[in-house]
Amino acid sequence: MSETVEIRQLTAEDYIDLKESMLRAYPDMAGSYWREPTLRRLIDIFPEGQIAIAVNEKVVGCALSIIVDYEKYGDDHTYEQITGYYTFNTHDIKGDVLYGIEVFVHPDFRGKRLARRLYDARKNLCERLNLRGIVAGGRIPNYEKFADQLTPRDYIEKVRDKEIYDPTLTFQFSNDFLVKKILKNYLPNDEASRGFATLLQWYNIYYEKDIDTVRYNKSxxxxxxxxxxxxxxxxxxxxxxxxxxxxxxxxxxxxxxxxxxxxxxxxxxxxxxxxxxxxxxxxxxxxxxxxxxxxxxxxxxxxxxxxxxxxxxxxxxxxxxxxxxxxxxxxxxxxxxxxxxxxxxxxxxxxxxxxxxxxxxxxxxxxxxxxxxxxxxxxxxxxxxxxxxxxxxxxxxxxxxxxxxxxxxxxxxxxxxxxxxxxxxxxxxxxxxxxxxxxxxxxxxxxxxxxxxxxxxxxxxxxxxxxxxxxxxxxxxxxxxxxxxGSVQTKKDIRKDLYEVKWKK
CATH class of the missing domain: 3.60.110.10 (Carbon-nitrogen hydrolase)
Incomplete structure (x- = not known):
């Protein structure tokens, strides 16, 4: 029997399937799963930002997000601060950044590019809402294996250079996210990451600030x-x-x-x-x-x-x-x-x-x-x-x-x-x-x-x-x-560490 895969908005009725998937997705973080009242509150506040993926009509993963006025928080924040201590009163429909607060897929369904579909759906939402980009704090769950030999910065560089595999960070890099900063105590109970996290950003190339309806740039x-x-x-x-x-x-x-x-x-x-x-x-x-x-x-x-x-x-x-x-x-x-x-x-x-x-x-x-x-x-x-x-x-x-x-x-x-x-x-x-x-x-x-x-x-x-x-x-x-x-990106890939062109006048 062939599988059917559907991307859609998450509903409160999906909670039972979602809880099972989350418990299986985070075996190293016992008790860290979304409670039903919290999830209902998030859906009520920002329904289109909560994306589910279903296989054969069973929800096996999700991507959750809010919109924030990022200048109010800046790059130094914790997960609790950005979510308003799980009240989500930080959600601001007039904000400029889509903040990713959760992504996971049931481990039995990994290897099917389901997480990539969730990320693509989130990017499409960001573009449709004309937001500046997506920001998220990312775990580095394999760091505990290297913490005695590598600083978080060294670990991230080796993951980026594909010398080390990290199930979360490697995936983020493959989805065009950049590491802006290393966060300390972002998720204090994340022992596998030793309390560290990456502050990740994806830029919306279609973002238009203060669009003037009279004089505008045509596409x-x-x-x-x-x-x-x-x-x-x-x-x-x-x-x-x-x-x-x-x-x-x-x-x-x-x-x-x-x-x-x-x-x-x-x-x-x-x-x-x-x-x-x-x-x-x-x-x-x-x-x-x-x-x-x-x-x-x-x-x-x-x-x-x-x-x-x-x-x-x-x-x-x-x-x-x-x-x-x-x-x-x-x-x-x-x-x-x-x-x-x-x-x-x-x-x-x-x-x-x-x-x-x-x-x-x-x-x-x-x-x-x-x-x-x-x-x-x-x-x-x-x-x-x-x-x-x-x-x-x-x-x-x-x-x-x-x-x-x-x-x-x-x-x-x-x-x-x-x-x-x-x-x-x-x-x-x-x-x-x-x-x-x-x-x-x-x-x-x-x-x-x-x-x-x-x-x-x-x-x-x-x-x-x-x-x-x-x-x-x-x-x-x-x-x-x-x-x-692009297949090649000559503007981005120029080796400015080796040479550059300057105007002398």
Whole structure:
């Protein structure tokens, strides 16, 4: 006969089965079992926090919990204090932490992953209630065998390193719990643990503090990339008309971001074709602030955040390559390309910027790098450490070799930093503009490489060398899951004890 397993809320009618299971689960703690009035009180106070597991309709284990305002108790507390001396008057529906006060499974039913089901159910409850995490005091019942040779700290480290097996702590480690602290006299009558316990914590990666219902961070973000055709636009007015066409089109798809390429306003250099290229690009730079202000107005009018590609700008007579984030609330910030290419320096005299930071938006935290910047892994790592979820890379490349450098490096940045990378480039040619003859591009939205993402690591891409838009949805929740549960976790596993990346400025 096959077994049936059910996870459900515990009821007072389950007490007889539960008592039998508890007595068998704790043979080394005689008399330490839940009394029926105490259990009824707990169920009355917080019914959904009391989880039972039944095999063939017989309750063989449970996970019991309360919600607490953790700051009131901190990390130095005993079991009696956190439970209000078993009155559970410490339960606070406005609290921020789910406190685990009990988990056990009848020994005859161990080895069936029932405890893992209880833990998963408790984690799901924590996420559903939007609590910061789960905290619990954990026994170390095998410690009595090693107490003469090892301190509690040494014992815990050896269990973590799988040199020693502990039936409770080993299981906690396998369920993503971290040891915050060693507690003394947490359960004074726990002789097997010699009175010691581990203060365990599991973090809810979906927790949102003080959610603002008006301005909120979306979980699914729609990105629109403009693969821009270089052509003669007959001046600034014609150029802006074409830009607005794309903003309008991408906005109609409900996009949260529209992204333009690097130096996509280079067609305006045709106006200065009688000058050498260094003077011509400085001529175009005079339009940059006007174009920026125009972008700001359009981001509000079309309700879309705009990454303005990049444009040349003169700052105190020095020439830079600048990109703007124009938010749909009317605010804007800028990023200056840090690494000008050798040809930018030689032909135009462009200088590199000295600032790097992430930008907050209503769709998460983003970063901007311009073309050559993405070929250097260190700045992207710094942005990732600051919480960047999407990296936008406007680029301009003339040959397939140059494009592949950008594309492959952008893909690497997505994998190593566990983020999305959106690249947008120019296509076509400008025969009347020196140093801007040919363009090669395939714009794309790139992803990390794990089961939740496309096997190619490409969410969407454009047809090579064709003017078009690319629309793609990216799920920020998948990034949180990747950080916590990915097959590999490059952000978490970096060996900071050996090396680190620092920003010197």
């Amino acid at each position: 699914t973000v729609r990105i629109g990339l403009v693969q821009w055709q270089m052509r003669d636009y007959a001046g600034l007015e014609g150029f802006l008309q074409q830009v607005e066409y794309f903003i309008d089109a991408v906005s109609d798809y409900g996009s949260d971001f529209v992204v333009f390429p690097e130096l996509f306003n280079a067609p305006l250099m045709a106006e200065f074709s009688q000058m050498d290229s260094a003077k011509a690009i400085r001529g175009v730079a005079q339009y940059t602030e006007e174009i920026r202000d125009w972008f700001v107005s359009k981001s509000v009018a079309y309700n879309v955040n705009i990454i303005t590609g990049s444009m040349p700008i003169l700052i105190e007579d020095a020439l830079y390559n600048i990109s703007y984030l124009c938010r749909r609330d009317g605010t804007f910030e800028h990023y200056i390309k840090i690494h000008p290419t050798p040809s930018e320096v030689y032909a135009w005299g462009i200088k590199g910027g000295n600032e790097l930071k992430t930008f907050d938006t209503d769709c998460g935290k983003i970063g901007i790098q311009i073309c050559y910047d993405v070929e250097f892994p260190e700045p992207s790592r710094i942005l990732a450490e600051e919480g960047m979820q999407i990296l936008f890379v406007p680029f301009l490349t003339d040959t397939q070799h140059a494009f592949n450098r950008v594309r492959f490096c952008a893909q690497a940045r997505a994998i190593e930093n566990e983020c999305y990378v959106a690249i947008a480039g120019c296509v076509g040619n400008l025969p009347k503009v020196n140093n801007m003859d040919l363009q090669y591009a395939q714009s794309a939205v790139l992803t990390p490489s794990d089961f939740a993402f496309p096997v190619t690591g490409v969410k969407a891409d454009a047809t090579t060398n064709t003017e078009m838009v690319v629309i793609a949805d990216v799920d920020l929740v998948l990034l949180k899951e990747l950080h916590a549960f």
